[in-house]
Amino acid sequence: xxxxxxxxxxxxxxxxxxxxxxxxxxxxxxxxxxxxxxxxxxxxxxxxxxxxxxxxxxxxxxxxxxxxxxxxxxxxxxxxxxxxxxxxxxxxxxxxxxxxxxxxxxxxxxxxxxxxxxxxxxxxxxxxxxxxxxxxxxxxxxxxxxxxxxxxxxxxxxxxxxxxxxxxxxxxxxxxxxxxxxxxxxxxxxxxxxxxxxxxxxxxxxxxxxxxxxxxxxxxxxxxxxxxxxxxxxxxxxxxxxxxxxxxxxxxxxxxxxxxxxxxxxxxxxxxxxxxxxxxxxxxxxxxxxxxxxxxxxxxxxxxxxxxxxxxxxxxxxxxxxxxxxxxxxxxxxxxxxxxxxxxxxxxxxxxxxxxxxxxxxxxxxxxxxxxxxxxxxxxxxxxxxxxxxxxxxxxx
Ligand SMILES: C[S@@+](CC[C@H](N)C(=O)[O-])C[C@H]1O[C@@H](n2cnc3c(N)ncnc32)[C@H](O)[C@@H]1O
Numbered sequence: 392x393x394x395x396x397x398x399x400x401x402x403x404x405x406x407x408x409x410x411x412x413x414x415x416x417x418x419x420x421x422x423x424x425x426x427x428x429x430x431x432x433x434x435x436x437x438x439x440x441x442x443x444x445x446x447x448x449x450x451x452x453x454x455x456x457x458x459x460x461x462x463x464x465x466x467x468x469x470x471x472x473x474x475x476x477x478x479x480x481x482x483x484x485x486x487x488x489x490x491x492x493x494x495x496x497x498x499x500x501x502x503x504x505x506x507x508x509x510x511x512x513x514x515x516x517x518x519x520x521x522x523x524x525x526x527x528x529x530x531x532x533x534x535x536x537x538x539x540x541x542x543x544x545x546x547x548x549x550x551x552x553x554x555x556x557x558x559x560x561x562x563x564x565x566x567x568x569x570x571x572x573x574x575x576x577x578x579x580x581x582x583x584x585x586x587x588x589x590x591x592x593x594x595x596x597x598x599x600x601x602x603x604x605x606x607x608x609x610x611x612x613x614x615x616x617x618x619x620x621x622x623x624x625x626x627x628x629x630x631x632x633x634x635x636x637x638x639x640x641x642x643x644x645x646x647x648x649x650x651x652x653x654x655x656x657x658x659x660x661x662x663x664x665x666x667x668x669x670x671x672x673x674x675x676x677x678x679x680x681x682x683x684x685x686x687x688x689x690x691x692x693x694x695x696x697x698x699x700x701x702x703x704x705x706x707x708x709x710x711x712x713x714x715x716x717x718x719x720x721x722x723x724x725x726x727x728x729x730x731x732x733x734x735x736x737x738x739x740x741x742x743x744x745x746x747x748x749x750x751x752x753x754x755x756x757x758x759x760x761x762x763x764x765x766x767x768x769x770x771x772x773x774x775x776x777x778x779x780x781x782x783x784x785x786x787x788x
Contacts, residue, residue, distance in 0.1 A: 397491060397498070397499045397500060397501035398473045398491065398499055400501055401473070401480060401482060401489060401491040401501055402466070402469070402470060402473065404482055404484070404489050405417060405466075405469065405482050406466060408482065408484040408486075409436060409443075409462065412511055413484040413485045413486055413511060414436055414482075414483075414484055414511065415483035415484055415485060415506070415507075415508045415511055415512065416433060416434060416435055416483045416508075416512075417433070417434040417469070417480065417481065417482050417483070418431065418432070418433050418434070418479075418480070418481045418483075419431065419432040419434075419472055419476070419477040419479070419480050419481075420432075420477065420478065420479045420481070421477055421478025421479050422476070422477060422478075423475060423476055423477060423478060423493075424476055428451045428452065429449045429450065429451055430450050430451060430452060431450040432447060432448065432449055432450070432472070432477075433447070433448045433450070434446070434447050434448075434465075434469070435448075435512070436462075437459065439459055442461060442462075443461075443462040444459040444460060444461050444462060444465065445459070445460045445461075445462060445465030445468075445469070446458075446459050447459070447460060447465070447468075455731075456731065456732075473491075475493070477493065478492070478493055479491065479492055479493070483506065483507060483508055484506060485506055485508065485509050485510060485511050486506060487503045487504065487505070487506055488503065488504045488505070488506050488507055489501060489502075489503050489504075490502050490503070490504065522556050523556055523559040523560060523563065523596055523600070524552075524555065524556055524559070524592065524595065524596075525600065526542055527595070527599055527600075528542075528592075528595050528599075529541070529542040530626075530627045531591045531595065531623060531627055531629070532544075532552075534623040534626065534627070535586060535587065535588060535591065535623065536548065537551055537552055537555070537588065538552070551588060553734070554588075554734050555588055555589060555592045557733065557734050558589050558592060558653075558733070559592055559593070559596050561676075561733060561744070561746075562593060562596070562651075562676070563596070565674055565676060565746050565748070566649070566674065568674075568748050569649075569673045569674045569748045569749065570673070571648075571673070573601040573602070573603050574601075574602070574603055575603060575604075576603070576604045576605065576606075577597065577603065577604075577605045577606070577648055577649060578605075578606045578608075578646050578647050578648050578649070579593060579597075579605065579606070579607045579608065579647070579648070579649040579650075579651065580607075580608045580609075580610060580644050580647045580649070580650050580651070581593065581607065581608070581609045581610065581651045581652070581653075582610045582639040582642075582650065582651065582652040582655060582659075582662075582663040582666070583610065583611060583612070583639055583652055583653075583654070583655030583656070583659055583663070584609035584610060584611050584620070584634065585611060585613075585616060585654075586616060586619075586620065587609050587611075587616070587620040587623075587634065589651070589653055590607060590609035590620070590632070590634070591620075591623075591624075591629075591632070593607055593651070594607040594629060594631065594632040598629075598630070598631055598632075604631070605631055606631050606633075607631060607632050607633075608633050608634070608635060608644060608647075609632075609633070609634040609635070610634075610635050610637050610638075610639060610642045610644065611634060611635075611636065611637075612636070612637065612638050612639075613636075614636050616634075617634045617635065617636040620634040621633070621634045638662075639652065639655060639659050639662040639663050639666065640659075640662040640665075640666070644666075644670075645670075646670075647666075647667070647670050647672050648672055648673045648674070649672060649673060649674045649675075649676075650663060650666065650667035650670070650672040650674070650675045650676070651675075651676045651677075652664075652676075652677045652678075653676075653677070653678040654678055654679075654680040654741060655677070655679075655680060656680050656681055657680065657681050657682065657683045657684065658683075658684050658776040659680075660677050660679045660680065660717070661684075661717065661775075661776035661777050662776070663675075663677055664677060664717060664720065664721060664777060665776075665777060665779055665780065667747075668720075668721070668724040668725075668726070668753065668780060671749065671753070672749065673748065673749050674746070674747070674748055674749070675721065675726065675745075675746070675747040676744065676745070676746050676747075677717070677744070677745050678733060678741065678742070678743060678744045678745075679710075679713070679714055679717070679741070679743060679745070680741055682709055682710045682713045682714075684713065684774070684775065684776060685709045685712050685713045685716075685770075685772060685775070686705065686706065686709035688770075688771065688772045688773060688774065689705065689708065689709050689712065689770050689771070689772065690770055690771030691705075692769055692770065695708070712766065712770055712772070714730065714743055714745060715730075715766065716763060716766060716767070716772075716775055716777070717745055717777065718730050718745055718747075719759065719762050719763045719766065720763060720775075720777040720780050721745070721747040722756070722759045722762075723753075723754060723756065723759040723760050723762075723763060723780060723781075724753045724754065724780055725749060725750060725751045725752055725753035725754070725755070725756075726747035726748060726749055726750060727747065727748050727749075727750040728745060728746065728747045729745075729746045729747075730743065730744070730745050730746075731743075731744055731746075732744070754780070760781070763781070
């Protein structure tokens with residue numbers, strides 16, 4: 392028998408399964424709004440700070456974007472998705488799978504099938520996120536003031552500890568993307584490494600956890616920090632980990648396959664990108680910090696002018712343009728880029744990460760170069776620190 396209101400019934404089944412613990416997942420597929428670039432959406436249930444949330448993953452062609460929505464608001468959001476955004480919605484429960492199909496013409500159709508998965512996933516908890524730092528990390532975490540000697544994370548450093556784990560999680564995926572496998576050698580430079588939290592973390596995970604012959608170099612302009620981090624590395628016997636006093640643009644480094652620069656100030660991020668592209672690093676990962684170069688140059692295109700007269704909008708647009716251009720320069724240099732938030736914005740607003748995996752020949756894609764020029768011209772930008780990359784002559788066709 393055809394349901395009177397298949398959407399209402401699908402939503403009711405979803406709500407019931409979320410309440411009674413039989414919910415497995417919900418998948419939206421067959422986008423009817425291709426312009427937004429999202430090809431598929433997967434919804435799971437998670438517990439964040441003891442509050443149930445929908446963990447939603449938006450799958451795009453080039454990257455995935457994850458969002459956690461409190462359950463109540465999430466149900467409203469889900470209901471909106473049922474209004475002509477998708478061709479199919481699949482609800483997986485441990486009892487039955489429910490398929491809601493939206494035909495091109497006619498009424499939505501709801502059907503049920505045997506469940507593909509018969510046990511509900513263990514409720515995921517924010518504190519149960521992937522933790523790549525094991526107890527063996529306690530020595531350097533304690534020396535850096537993140538944890539006590541027994542591994543208990545200091546409350547004031549909980550965000551930093553979470554950030555380190557998240558960073559390792561991302562790094563592990565990116566290394567996989569660029570073809571590195573555990574056991575293989577690798578040379579990494581962490582430019583503007585500061586106190587070395589993430590440098591120690593990368594070294595720890597690659598050397599101690601993955602038992603790989605990896606060399607990690609931290610470059611930092613502050614001599615006091617370099618002295619301290621080298622001291623800790625020596626104290627814990629960190630073979631393959633070194634800190635070097637120097638600047639990002641001039642430090643003597645060679646044979647780098649992975650270049651990282653997290654929160655290096657202003658155009659230091661660009662210097663890191665330039666060095667990474669010049670050395671043809673396999674992987675370049677930057678998380679920009681303050682953005683000062685573009686804003687004073689930013690002109691207000693007519694349509695945007697009424698919005699950009701608000702200082703905060705102009706500031707955000709300047710950041711957007713700066714980082715957008717960085718991704719475009721990397722593409723011109725032959726890299727495939729992903730831009731995403733690397734920690735939740737509630738922990739730090741400086742949470743944008745640009746990851747670039749070497750893909751093709753550098754400086755040969757005319758269209759990639761034109762995209763840079765067009766964006767610069769649109770906003771009247773005359774000078775960008777990465778313009779050095781544009782000096783590379785374009786080969787004849
Ligand atoms: C905000 S801290 C970030 C530290 C570390 N990357 C992290 O994310 O935890 C920026 C560090 O970069 C260093 N730095 C900034 N510009 C630099 C440059 N041009 N060369 C070397 N180090 C630089 C600063 O001294 C500072 O320690």
